[in-house]
Amino acid sequence: MxxxxxxxxxxxxxxxxxxxxxxxxxxxxxxxxxxxxxxxxxxxxxxxxxxxxxxxxxxxxxxxxxxxxxxxVLDTWLDPLREFDAEGNPVSEIRSYIRRKLEMARDFPRESRLFANEILQGAPNIEDELKGPLKSLVDEKAEVIRVWAKAGKIAKCDPYHLIFSIWSTTQHYADFDVQVRAVLGQDQAGDGRFEDAARFLEQLFLTGLHVSEQPA
Amino acid sequence: MxxxxxxxxxxxxxxxxxxxxxxxxxxxxxxxxxxxxxxxxxxxxxxxxxxxxxxxxxxxxxxxxxxxxxxxVLDTWLDPLREFDAEGNPVSEIRSYIRRKLEMARDFPRESRLFANEILQGAPNIEDELKGPLKSLVDEKAEVIRVWAKAGKIAKCDPYHLIFSIWSTTQHYADFDVQVRAVLGQDQAGDGRFEDAARFLEQLFLTGLHVSEQPA
DNA sequence: TGATAATTTGACCGGTTGGTAAACATTACA
DNA sequence: TGTAATGTTTACCAACCGGTCAAATTATCA
The missing domain is CATH 1.10.10.60 (Homeodomain-like)
Structure with a gap:
C-alpha cells in the first residue's frame, strides 16, 4: 500500500x-x-x-x-515587486520594475495566463492569498511610492492604481498575446513587439510621472 | 416538426x-x-x-x-474606439476614449470577461474577427494618432502600443476585479475605485503624452 | 372551432470526466 | 539476497457532458 x-x-x-x-x-x-x-x-x-x-x-x-x-507560481510571480527598493532612485526603480514585469510576460507567459484564468474566474482557490500576502506586499510598496510623491521625487498620484496600471500593461503582452499578434500582423517574426512595448511603456510612465530627467 | x-x-x-x-x-x-x-x-x-x-x-x-x-458583443465592444474622431482635439479624444472604456469596464464587466476568456484561451473561435474587422479598425485609428504625433499635437509614440495600454489598463478593472478589490480592501463600498482609476489614468496618459494643456 | 405549426418536456444515449481497485513491477535497504 | 515500501499499469466505475427523440403542450389563424 x-x-x-x-x-x-x-x-x-x-x-x-x-x-x-x-x-x-x-x-x-x-x-x-x-x-x-x-x-x-x-x-x-x-x-x-x-x-x-x-x-x-x-x-x-x-x-x-x-x-x-x-x-x-504566485511566489515567484511577485519577485519583481519584492525587488522594488525604497532606498533606490525612483526613476530607475520604476523603469526596472516595468522592464522586469515585461520580461516575465515574454519569458513566462504560461504563468501569467494561469493567474489571469484564475482571477478571471473569480479566484475561487486563492482569495486568501490575494487578501493576505499579496495585499501586504502591495500596501508596503504603495507606501514607498506615496513617500516619493510626497517628497516631490515623482508626480503626486494614486500608488495603487499606478501599480495596477503597470501590472495590466505588461501582463497584457502575455495574456492577450493572440490579440496583440493579430492586430500587429505577423510581419515581425521575433520578439520585436516586446522591445517596442518596453520603449513605449517607459516613455509613458516616466514622462507621465514627471521623472524623466531627475538625478539620483 | x-x-x-x-x-x-x-x-x-x-x-x-x-x-x-x-x-x-x-x-x-x-x-x-x-x-x-x-x-x-x-x-x-x-x-x-x-x-x-x-x-x-x-x-x-x-x-x-x-x-x-x-x-x-464584439460589435458593441468596439464602439468606443469607433467614436475616436480624427477631426477632434487630441486631448479630449484620448481623454474621452479612456473614460468610455472605463465606463464599459464598470457597467459591462461580463462582456469584458467573455472576451478576456476567449483571447486568453487562444481565441479559437474569433481569430478571423481579430485579424479582419478589429485589425482594420485599429489600423485606421493608429494612423490618426500617428498623424497627430507627426504634427506635434501629442508626443511621438507607437500608436499601437498606446491603444494596447489603454485597453489593458481600463479592462483590468473588469477582468481582474477580484484582485483589485482584494488589494484595495473592501473599505470602499461603491464604485469609488473607478473614479480614482479615471483620475489616475487621465493624469498618466495625458501627462505622459505631453498634451495636458494643449488648446484645440 | 379545428387543424396546423411552434414550443416545451421527460426520457434517454454514447462519449468523456475525475477518480478507484487491485494486480504487477521496481526500488530501497537491512 | 530477501523483503517491505514505493511506483506503475490495466481495467473499471459512477457522474456528468452535449445532444437527440418522440410525445405532449401551447400558440396561431383560417
Missing part, C-alpha cells in the same frame, strides 16, 4: 521530486491554456508522458494539482 | 425574440465566468430558467450559442 503525497513527512525520493516536477510542468501547460474546469486530467497526464492513475498517485485530485501549481 | 433557428428566414416570433434574448443573457453570465469549455449547457439552461432541450431548440449547439454571443 502506498501513501504518496500526503504521507511525505520528511524525505522525498528522487523519483518523487522528478515526477512532481514533470507533472506541474505539464499542468502549467494545460491549465494556463484551458483554465481549471476546461483542463482535463487525461490531457495533463498525456503532456506529462505518464498514465492518468500514475499521475493521480502523486496528486490525489485535480484540485490538489492546481493548488500546488498556483501557490508555487 | 419544428425548424427553429436555422429556418428563421424572415419573421421571428415574439417568443423567439424574447427567448433568444433570455438565453444569450444567461449564456453571457455563465461563459464570462467559466470560459467556453468550463461552461455547461445545463448551467446556462438553469440560469435562463428553462429546460436544456428547450434551450437547444433555439441554439442547436453550445458552440452556436457562443458564436452568437461573441459576435454580438
Amino acid at each position: 502506498a501513501l504518496p503525497r500526503a504521507a511525505r513527512t520528511q524525505r522525498r525520493t528522487r523519483i518523487q521530486e522528478a515526477k512532481e516536477e514533470q507533472i506541474l510542468e505539464a499542468a502549467l501547460e494545460v491549465f494556463s491554456l484551458h483554465g481549471f474546469r476546461g483542463a482535463t486530467v487525461d490531457q495533463i497526464a498525456e503532456v506529462a508522458g505518464m498514465s492518468k492513475p500514475n499521475l493521480l498517485y502523486y496528486f490525489r485530485t485535480k484540485e490538489a494539482m492546481h493548488r500546488a501549481l498556483i501557490t508555487r | 419544428a425548424l427553429p433557428r436555422a429556418a428563421r428566414t424572415q419573421r421571428r416570433t415574439r417568443i423567439q425574440e424574447a427567448k433568444e434574448e433570455q438565453i444569450l443573457e444567461a449564456a453571457l453570465e455563465v461563459f464570462s465566468l467559466h470560459g467556453f469549455r468550463g461552461a455547461t449547457v445545463d448551467q446556462i439552461a438553469e440560469v435562463a430558467g428553462m429546460s436544456k432541450p428547450n434551450l437547444l431548440y433555439y441554439f442547436r449547439t453550445k458552440e452556436a450559442m457562443h458564436r452568437a454571443l461573441i459576435t454580438r
Whole structure:
C-alpha cells in the first residue's frame, strides 16, 4: 500500500521530486491554456508522458494539482515587486520594475495566463492569498511610492492604481498575446513587439510621472 | 416538426425574440465566468430558467450559442474606439476614449470577461474577427494618432502600443476585479475605485503624452 | 372551432470526466 | 539476497457532458 503525497513527512525520493516536477510542468501547460474546469486530467497526464492513475498517485485530485501549481507560481510571480527598493532612485526603480514585469510576460507567459484564468474566474482557490500576502506586499510598496510623491521625487498620484496600471500593461503582452499578434500582423517574426512595448511603456510612465530627467 | 433557428428566414416570433434574448443573457453570465469549455449547457439552461432541450431548440449547439454571443458583443465592444474622431482635439479624444472604456469596464464587466476568456484561451473561435474587422479598425485609428504625433499635437509614440495600454489598463478593472478589490480592501463600498482609476489614468496618459494643456 | 405549426418536456444515449481497485513491477535497504 | 515500501499499469466505475427523440403542450389563424 502506498501513501504518496500526503504521507511525505520528511524525505522525498528522487523519483518523487522528478515526477512532481514533470507533472506541474505539464499542468502549467494545460491549465494556463484551458483554465481549471476546461483542463482535463487525461490531457495533463498525456503532456506529462505518464498514465492518468500514475499521475493521480502523486496528486490525489485535480484540485490538489492546481493548488500546488498556483501557490508555487504566485511566489515567484511577485519577485519583481519584492525587488522594488525604497532606498533606490525612483526613476530607475520604476523603469526596472516595468522592464522586469515585461520580461516575465515574454519569458513566462504560461504563468501569467494561469493567474489571469484564475482571477478571471473569480479566484475561487486563492482569495486568501490575494487578501493576505499579496495585499501586504502591495500596501508596503504603495507606501514607498506615496513617500516619493510626497517628497516631490515623482508626480503626486494614486500608488495603487499606478501599480495596477503597470501590472495590466505588461501582463497584457502575455495574456492577450493572440490579440496583440493579430492586430500587429505577423510581419515581425521575433520578439520585436516586446522591445517596442518596453520603449513605449517607459516613455509613458516616466514622462507621465514627471521623472524623466531627475538625478539620483 | 419544428425548424427553429436555422429556418428563421424572415419573421421571428415574439417568443423567439424574447427567448433568444433570455438565453444569450444567461449564456453571457455563465461563459464570462467559466470560459467556453468550463461552461455547461445545463448551467446556462438553469440560469435562463428553462429546460436544456428547450434551450437547444433555439441554439442547436453550445458552440452556436457562443458564436452568437461573441459576435454580438464584439460589435458593441468596439464602439468606443469607433467614436475616436480624427477631426477632434487630441486631448479630449484620448481623454474621452479612456473614460468610455472605463465606463464599459464598470457597467459591462461580463462582456469584458467573455472576451478576456476567449483571447486568453487562444481565441479559437474569433481569430478571423481579430485579424479582419478589429485589425482594420485599429489600423485606421493608429494612423490618426500617428498623424497627430507627426504634427506635434501629442508626443511621438507607437500608436499601437498606446491603444494596447489603454485597453489593458481600463479592462483590468473588469477582468481582474477580484484582485483589485482584494488589494484595495473592501473599505470602499461603491464604485469609488473607478473614479480614482479615471483620475489616475487621465493624469498618466495625458501627462505622459505631453498634451495636458494643449488648446484645440 | 379545428387543424396546423411552434414550443416545451421527460426520457434517454454514447462519449468523456475525475477518480478507484487491485494486480504487477521496481526500488530501497537491512 | 530477501523483503517491505514505493511506483506503475490495466481495467473499471459512477457522474456528468452535449445532444437527440418522440410525445405532449401551447400558440396561431383560417
